[in-house]
Amino acid sequence: MTTFDLAIIGGGPIGLFATQFAQLHNLSTITFEVLDQFGGQVKWLYPNKQIKDIPAYPTISGYNLIEQLKFSINNKLKSNYRVESITKNDDFFIINNEYKAKTILLTTGLGAFHPKxxxxxxxxxxxxxxxxxxxxxxxxxxxxxxxxxxxxxxxxxxxxxxxxxxxxxxxxxxxxxxxxxxxxxxxxxxxxxxxxxxxxxxxxxxxxxxxxxxxxxxxxxxxxxxxxxxxxxAYGFKSDNRLLKKWGLELCAGGIKVDRTMATNIPGIYAVGDSVEYEGRVPMIALGFGEAQIAITNIMANLFPNKKITLHSTSI
Ligand SMILES: Cc1cc2nc3c(=O)[nH]c(=O)nc-3n(C[C@H](O)[C@H](O)[C@H](O)COP(=O)(O)OP(=O)(O)OC[C@H]3O[C@@H](n4cnc5c(N)ncnc54)[C@H](O)[C@@H]3O)c2cc1C
Structure with missing residues (x-):
């Protein structure tokens, strides 16, 4: 079984951006998505809407945003795969008894989609x-x-x-x-x-x-x-927090509780995007992108404590 540096659970816009950002930092990554296609809420709820609040894109359709986010990803994307179990061993996690990863980033958004x-x-x-x-x-x-x-x-x-x-x-x-x-x-x-x-x-x-x-x-x-x-x-979607509870995560107001480094209560598990909740958070894509950068920078520091972390892509 290969041990990945990072397993990202959830292939919405934030999971995709996190995958690309982790790749930029040379982390070996696998990203899981329960549905047959990546893109989360953007792909399934508003692919044709023009989104006007993504930095550097005055306007971009939901569909094109997801295509752009996927464009430069070479790391492993695994669709049609629902993560059911996460078990911690000494220095790695086992996912569904099938995959091993040193760290986990949850980007599960509103949970696996079930329309009402x-x-x-x-x-x-x-x-x-x-x-x-x-x-x-x-x-x-x-x-x-x-x-x-x-x-x-x-x-x-x-x-x-x-x-x-x-x-x-x-x-x-x-x-x-x-x-x-x-x-x-x-x-x-x-x-x-x-x-x-x-x-x-x-x-x-x-x-x-x-x-x-x-x-x-x-x-x-x-x-x-x-x-x-x-x-x-369009009666909305049911969010399923049962898995999060089963994984032992501390929740607040329905979302995962995180600290300022986006770490959850379980050492080695981080969470970003719509899956998390804290005072003042707004469910916006650009905010999730920023949270992913915070999480991955801290993941790098934990995985490679002796390495000087390069912050900007120009120096990588
Ligand atoms: C109608 C509408 C319009 C919006 N318009 C805008 C806008 O204009 N601008 C803006 O910034 N934001 C907008 N948003 C909000 C934005 O879509 C969300 O903030 C964003 O999608 C959150 O991304 P995410 O990746 O965190 O979660 P999601 O998009 O919810 O993706 C999470 C993914 O994780 C997968 N998943 C969950 N659990 C598992 C599991 N156990 N195993 C495997 N996969 C799993 C899900 O299937 C899903 O694909 C809008 C939202 C809605 C509903």
Whole structure:
């Protein structure tokens, strides 16, 4: 079994940046991702959104950001691999009884993704029209679609789909949306967008080429029925902290507790990105990049105590 200097668990944007930064420092690294593709929330929730707060990119799509992050990685990326167990030996960790690493960096974000599903029992025929991810809005050109949900993901998906589809209905159980007001304002100004609130889906029925949804007005018995070619459920994702607890990590407010070097309570395990929580933290990609640099610089100092750590890439 090869012993890697560093195992990175989670292949979202922060895990990818950490992999590239560790590579720059000549650390032998392996990065695990449970899904079949790397990219985390950016890849699965908003690949087509233009992100405007990544340093040096005035604007970049989620998809291109992930492609850029992967571009120069030569270290081992292992997809379709869920890390279930981490066991500590004297001076290394064993991952799933299969891999050995001297140090671990957790970049598990919100946890392995499980979209919250519709609270209605559906048949296989109905499932064909129901989507829990939205990767390519062009696939739905000229269709009649609905997005269900009231947060940023629902509004982002609606904004990406609206220019492609014939008609888009945004369905939410409350009159107010939790997502960005600016996104909602943009949607309200689009001619092919209809906002249906406060309604909850009550019944689904598959027709030959479409799905019939019966919606129930919240607070009374009024029912309306519509047909869609595809519906998108943006009810959020469940985060699974059970594994973190199982690994013996100390948590705070749902995230991993870290010190200023991004070290967790377990010596040799560090954590960065959306997986961690501390006062004042904001879930932003650029912040996660910075945290990864802090963690890896400290990992270097621990792994090679006699080596002078070179901070800047120009001197590496
Ligand atoms: C709709 C929306 C819009 C956003 N817009 C912006 C924006 O404009 N700008 C910005 O800076 N931020 C934005 N964010 C926030 C940003 O996406 C997150 O801060 C960022 O994705 C966090 O990256 P991460 O790598 O820490 O975690 P994630 O992106 O959550 O990735 C974690 C990865 O780890 C994997 N994983 C988890 N557990 C395991 C395991 N046990 N084994 C293997 N793999 C595992 C998961 O499958 C996942 O791929 C937005 C978020 C949302 C939801």
């Amino acid at each position: 599903t519709l609270p209605i029992k559906t048949s296989e025929a109905e499932d064909k029209f129901i989507n829990y991810f939205m990767t390519d809005p062009k696939k739905y050109q000229h269709q009649k679609v609905a997005v269900l949900g009231g947060g940023d993901t629902a509004l982002d998906w609606a904004l990406q789909l609206a220019p492609e589809v014939e008609e888009l209905t945004l369905i939410h159980r409350r009159p107010e949306f939790r997502g960005l007001e600016a996104s909602l304002d943009k949607l309200k100004n689009l001619k092919n967008v209809k906002i249906t609130t406060p309604y909850l889906p009550k019944k689904l029925q598959s027709k030959t080429t479409s799905l019939e949804i019966t919606l129930n007005k919240v607070g009374n018995k009024e029912l309306i029925t519509s047909n869609f070619d595809n519906i998108f459920i």
